[in-house]
Structure formats: structure tokens, C-alpha cells
Amino acid sequence: MRALLSVSDKTGIVEFAKALQELGYEIVSTGGTWRVLKDAGIEVTEISEITQFPECFAGRVKTLNPYVHGGILYRRDKPDHVEEAKKLGIEPIDIVAVNLYPFKETIERTDDFEEIIENIDIGGPAMVRSAAKNFHSVVVVTDPKDYDLVIEALKEGKNTLEFRRTLMIKAFEHTADYDSTIANYMNERFNEGFGDKLFIKGKKVFNTRYGENPHQKGALYEFEDFYNDLNILKGEPSFNNLTDINAATKIAVSLGKGSVVIVKHGNPCGAALKDDLITSWQKALECDPVSAFGGVVAVNGVVDKELAQKINEIFIEVLIAGKITEEAQEVFASKKRIKLFDLGQAELEISGDLWDFKHIEGGFVYQTADMVDESEVLEAKQVSKVGVKDKKDLLMAWKIAALTKSNCVTYVKDGALVAIGMGMTSRVDAAKCAIQKAKSLGLDLTGSSMASEAFFPFRDSVDEAAKVGVKAIVEPGGSIRDDEVIEAADEHGIALYFTGKRHFLH
Numbered sequence: 001m002r003a004l005l006s007v008s009d010k011t012g013i014v015e016f017a018k019a020l021q022e023l024g025y026e027i028v029s030t031g032g033t034w035r036v037l038k039d040a041g042i043e044v045t046e047i048s049e050i051t052q053f054p055e056c057f058a059g060r061v062k063t064l065n066p067y068v069h070g071g072i073l074y075r076r077d078k079p080d081h082v083e084e085a086k087k088l089g090i091e092p093i094d095i096v097a098v099n100l101y102p103f104k105e106t107i108e109r110t111d112d113f114e115e116i117i118e119n120i121d122i123g124g125p126a127m128v129r130s131a132a133k134n135f136h137s138v139v140v141v142t143d144p145k146d147y148d149l150v151i152e153a154l155k156e157g158k159n160t161l162e163f164r165r166t167l168m169i170k171a172f173e174h175t176a177d178y179d180s181t182i183a184n185y186m187n188e189r190f191n192e193g194f195g196d197k198l199f200i201k202g203k204k205v206f207n208t209r210y211g212e213n214p215h216q217k218g219a220l221y222e223f224e225d226f227y228n229d230l231n232i233l234k235g236e237p238s239f240n241n242l243t244d245i246n247a248a249t250k251i252a253v254s255l256g257k258g259s260v261v262i263v264k265h266g267n268p269c270g271a272a273l274k275d276d277l278i279t280s281w282q283k284a285l286e287c288d289p290v291s292a293f294g295g296v297v298a299v300n301g302v303v304d305k306e307l308a309q310k311i312n313e314i315f316i317e318v319l320i321a322g323k324i325t326e327e328a329q330e331v332f333a334s335k336k337r338i339k340l341f342d343l344g345q346a347e348l349e350i351s352g353d354l355w356d357f358k359h360i361e362g363g364f365v366y367q368t369a370d371m372v373d374e375s376e377v378l379e380a381k382q383v384s385k386v387g388v389k390d391k392k393d394l395l396m397a398w399k400i401a402a403l404t405k406s407n408c409v410t411y412v413k414d415g416a417l418v419a420i421g422m423g424m425t426s427r428v429d430a431a432k433c434a435i436q437k438a439k440s441l442g443l444d445l446t447g448s449s450m451a452s453e454a455f456f457p458f459r460d461s462v463d464e465a466a467k468v469g470v471k472a473i474v475e476p477g478g479s480i481r482d483d484e485v486i487e488a489a490d491e492h493g494i495a496l497y498f499t500g501k502r503h504f505l506h
Contacts, residue, residue, distance in 0.1 A: 002071070003095035005037070006030040006047075006063065006124065008102055009144060014040045016097065016147040023154055025095065030062055031055065050091075063123040072096060072130040076137040095150070096131035097141040100124040100178050107185055120182060125175045132175075135168035136161065142174040177201055193355065198366055200357060208239040226351040233329055235339030237318075240265075241296065245320050245341070247403070248298035249348050254372060254399045257300050257347045260284040262316075264295040267423065271400055272416035277301050278310055283416035285314070288437065292316070300348045303328045322347040358506075370503055372402045377474055380497035383482075384489045387497075388449075388472045394497065397451035398474050402503035406453055409434055409461065411470065413448035427452060431461040435468055447471050453503040455479040459488035466492035476502040 003025040007013050010033065017027050017037050029037055030047045037044040047062055048054050050071075055062040063069075071093035075081040085092070101121035110116070131140035139159065141150055146167065153159045180199030187195030202221030211218035218239035220227065237245070248263040255261070255273050260280040262270035269291035272283035277299060285292055293314060299307070299321035308328035311319065317339060319332070324342045332338050343349065357366040377395045388394070397412040404410070404422045409430040411419035419438035421430030430452075438445055446469030455478045456462065462485055465473060477498030479485065489496035 001095075002026045002028060002091060002093045003097065004028045004047075004068070004072075004093050004127070005097045006033050006127065007097060007099045007144075008121075008124075009099050010036055011144040012147050013037070013097070013144070014042065016144075016151070017042050017044070019147075019151045020095065020154075023151075028093070031059055060122070063127055066090065068093070068127065069130050072127065072138055073134050075134070093131075093138065095139045095141070096127055097147075098124050098128050098131075099142050099144070099174070100128075103178065103185075104181050113189075116185075121178070125178060128171050128175050132168040132171035135164045139164055140167050140171045142167075142171050146170075193368070194366070200364075208242070209236065211239045223353065224351065229343050229345075231342050231344050233324060233340040233342060234332065235318075235337075237339060237341065241318050241339065244296040245298070245318060248296050249320060250350055251400060251403050252298040252300040253348050253350050254403060255300070255396060259300045261298045261300075262287075262292045262295050263298070264291045266405070268400055268404055268417065268420060269295065270417060271396075273396065274415050277303075277307050281307060281310055283414075286441070286443065287417045287419070288441065289314070296320070298348060302346060303342075305331060308332060320348070370402070370505070372399055372503065376499040376501055377497070380474055380499045381477075382495070383477070383486050383498050384494065384496035386490075386493055386495050388495045391472075393449035394451065394472055394474045397449050398453075398499070401451040401453040402505070404453070404505060406504045406506060408453050408505070410451045411435075411438070411445055411448045412451075413445065418443050418445055418448055427454070427456060428458065428460045428464065431464045435464060438468075445469055449474070451475065453505070455482070455502065456485050457481060459484045462488040462492065462494065462496075466494060470494060473497070474499060476500060478502070 001024055003020045005013060005017055005027060006029060013033060014037065021027060021042060027037065027042060027044045028047060028050055029044050034044055034046050051065040051067050053065060067090055070085065070090040074085045101119045103119050106116055106119040128140060128142060131138045139150060153163050180201050183197060184199055187193055202223055205220040205222050205227045208218040208220065210216055220242055244263050244266060247266045248261045251268055251271060252259050252261040255271065258277060258280060259273040260277065261268055262284050270284035270287040272280040274280045274283055294317050296318040297316050301322055303321045303324045305327040308331035312331050320341045322343055322345050324340055329340060332340060354369050356369045357364045374395060377391055377398045393412040397410045400417060401408045401410045407424045407427045407430045408422040410417060411434060419434035421434035424430040424433060448470050449472045450465050450470045452475040455476050457479050458481060472495040474497045477500060486496060
């Protein structure tokens with residue numbers, strides 16, 4: 001019995017080789033792995049003794065040889081294969097443990113293209129694919145975490161076809177991930193990220209009980225290891241919880257530490273950034289306490305016992321925070337339906353993906369991510385006769401509008417969202433709906449700041465804003481009727497700023 005070990009990640013390889021040797025396997029290895037095993041006192045055969053050909057071209061060619069691939073690939077269940085292997089002097093290789101040159105780590109560390117090219121593995125993927133293809137006879141191992149499982153299976157007679165098939169799938173995932181990383185990198189470097197092929201890949205974190213609806217299946221996949229930091233303190237995150245958590249967290253991070261955001265079905269129904277978290281919570285809740293019932297709350301900070309008691313006065317489904325203290329968790333212990341998650345740190349964070357995509361029937365549309373920069377508001381062009389010195393509320397309104405479904409209009413007053421209209425088919429309807437909701441809740445919009453994530457096509461939204469006492473408006477500008485919009489602002493004494501950038505979110 002023979003095992004071929006050739007790994008870039010040496011974690012656990014010495015212990016794995018020793019265990020295999022104790023089970024009677026001859027160990028064959030290459031280059032750096034061979035040296036590590038040799039230095040550890042393991043009897044190991046260098047690959048050149050098998051290939052009868054030396055490694056060459058600075059190690060570029062060492063395993064691309066019929067004595068290697070023939071030993072892996074020939075079918076043990078086919079007499080003609082067995083006979084041909086004997087005739088050619090090819091010995092079977094029963095275990096292949098390979099992981100690949102660190103391409104991803106290299107591109108994260110350097111921009112030196114020569115070094116990057118040299119860290120593209122050729123022989124490794126070929127061996128993995130060969131072993132995976134012949135999984136009926138060969139055990140293929142690409143993850144050091146599986147070494148113990150393999151040894152256990154060999155010792156206890158569990159080296160079944162099903163076991164090898166599981167490792168086969170993992171092996172093909174490994175090479176697919178590797179090749180797609182290379183292809184995406186080359187397109188990013190030479191084609192601005194938009195090549196003829198694009199590979200979107202993720203690693204499963206966990207299955208959800210179902211998708212958006214009970215008849216659908218669902219799961220969470222991550223691009224990197226971001227969700228490793230998500231602590232599930234109470235409850236099980238559903239598919240819809242995860243999308244709502246994403247929406248709430250993105251806004252909370254955008255607003256800054258100390259903010260509280262309430263989301264329902266992906267839409268914000270409350271947000272505030274005040275001097276303390278309890279006040280932020282209270283002001284966020286005032287915006288729409290009816291919609292907040294059963295909502296998702298993101299706290300960009302630490303939830304302590306006192307804040308937990310305030311939040312616990314109503315039913316919310318999910319609380320996500322930088323940290324939820326043990327005392328705070330005890331407050332929610334009796335609430336069976338609430339779900340608690342935190343990141344175990346002082347504030348929330350997001351992965352900050354640089355790209356975005358949406359599924360459409362038959363494919364997907366792909367784009368660079370939409371980023372909201374504070375300079376868009378702080379340096380916005382004043383187009384009205386009057387202006388405002390303090391743009392904090394304008395900035396907050398702009399951030400929330402940019403991260404909310406279009407058409408969207410937001411109203412912020414004294415660091416709190418007081419009205420919002422989102423996902424409307426006309427901008428004036430968004431403006432009116434927000435006002436009507438605020439009036440029904442007895443909220444005073446006098447002195448508030450208003451933001452629209454895209455330009456006003458007509459002056460009507462400005463006229464509606466004037467009726468409730470809006471003092472300042474920020475919008476992209478760019479309409480053929482901008483002059484009419486500016487005129488309306490001047491008529492009503494409203495400060496109007498153009499950012500020159502829109503933030504559609506469809």
C-alpha cells in the first residue's frame with residue numbers, strides 16, 4: 001500500500017504520515033514535504049525514485065509522470081488495467097494527500113506578478129483530480145482537518161465507497177475554488193474584473209431551516225471567513241433573518257458606533273444616533289413602533305442589562321449587536337421567540353465587499369459595490385439661496401436613503417429617522433407616504449432634513465416637504481427640471497444641495 005503526500009500547508013502532515021506508516025503504508029513525497037517528513041524521522045521515498053526522473057525547472061515539473069498518475073488512475077476492478085499496470089511496472093497509489101500552492105495568500109501579500117505566477121500549482125490539481133476521478137479505489141485528502149477522519153476510517157474498516165465519495169466531492173470543490181480564484185484574479189488584474197467568465201464561490205456556513213418560504217431550501221454561504229465571528233447566542237437564524245440582519249447592520253455601520261437601526265422585511269423603519277444607546281433605541285422606535293414589532297434590531301455597540309430591559313418592552317424577533325453582555329442575555333432568556341447574535345466586540349462591522357450581484361432569471365447581473373462617501377454630502381453643491389451650517393442630519397438621511405430600496409425619501413431630525421418612504425413607484429409617493437405615516441404617529445417633521453437617493457423629476461416632492469417644515473434637502477440633481485426644483489426650494493426657503501451622485505437600490 002502506498003500513500004503520496006505533497007502539501008503546501010504542512011499542518012498535521014507529520015502525524016498523518018506516522019499514522020499511515022503504522023498502518024503499513026509506504027510514504028512517497030515531494031520537495032518540501034519530503035524534507036519535513038525526513039527531518040521528522042519518517043521513512044519516506046522521494047518522488048523521483050518513483051518517476052525515475054528528477055524534479056526539473058525549479059520544481060515546476062515533478063509529479064506529471066505516468067508512474068504517478070498511472071498509479072493513481074488505473075482501475076483496480078478492471079483486469080486489463082491491472083495487467084497493463086503490471087506490464088508497465090506501475091505500482092498503485094492508494095492515498096493521495098495534496099493541498100495546493102498558496103495562490104490566494106500570495107495575491108494578498110504581493111503584487112509581484114512573477115511571484116504570483118510561480119504560485120500557480122499545476123501538478124497538485126492534476127493529482128487531486130486524478131485521485132478524485134478514481135475514488136472507487138483511491139482516498140483523496142485535500143483538507144488537513146480530514147487526516148484524523150481518514151486514519152479512523154482505515155483503522156475501523158470504514159473506508160467505504162460513500163466515505164471516499166465524500167472526499168472526492170470535497171477534492172473537486174478544492175480544485176474548482178483554486179482555479180476560479182486564479183481566473184477571477186487575472187480578470188481583475190487585466191480586465192477590470194469583467195472577463196468572459198465570472199466565478200462566484202462561497203463556503204457553506206450552515207443550512208437554514210428553509211428559504212424565504214417553508215417550501216424552499218436555504219443555506220448561508222460566505223466568501224471568506226466573515227461569519228466565523230457571528231456568535232449565535234440564542235435561537236437559530238433563518239434565511240429571512242440573515243437578509244434583514246444584513247440590511248440593518250449595513251445601515252448601522254454606515255451611521256457609526258452608537259447607532260440603533262430597526263428593519264422589517266429588509267426596509268428600515270427606525271434609526272437613530274444619539275449620545276447614548278438607550279436614547280438611540282427610544283428615538284429609533286418612535287419612527288414606526290408598529291412596524292418595529294417583530295423586527296430586526298441592529299445595535300452598533302454593546303447591549304447591557306439596562307438597554308436590554310428597554311428593548312424587551314416590545315417583541316422583536318432578532319437582536320444583532322457588537323456585543324450582548326451575559327446580564328443582557330438573561331433579560332431575554334424568558335422570551336422564547338427572540339434570537340440573539342453578536343460579534344463579540346465593541347461595535348458592529350461588515351465585510352465591505354467590493355462587488356455586488358443579483359440573480360435574474362437565467363443568469364445574474366454583476367457590478368462593483370455601491371459605496372456611500374460622507375464627502376458626497378459634506379462637499380455637496382449648494383444650489384439654493386439659503387444653506388445650513390450643520391449637515392449631520394442631511395448626512396444621516398442620505399446614508400439611510402442610499403441603503404434603502406428605491407424610490408426612497410428619508411426625513412431625519414436631531415439624529416433620528418422620523419419618516420421614510422421606500423420602494424415606491426414614484427418619488428412624490430415616497431415623499432407623501434413618509435409624511436402621512438409620520439403624521440399618523442404624531443411626529444413633528446418641522447426642521448427636519450430630507451434626502452432622496454435619486455433626483456426629483458418634478459418640484460412636487462419639494463412642495464410636499466415644505467408643507468411639513470423641512471429645512472434642508474439633499475439629492476443628486478441631474479433632472480431636466482432641476483431649475484424648477486431649485487426654484488421651489490427658494491420659494492419655500494429650503495436649503496437644497498446636489499451631490500452629483502445617485503444611489504439606486506433595486
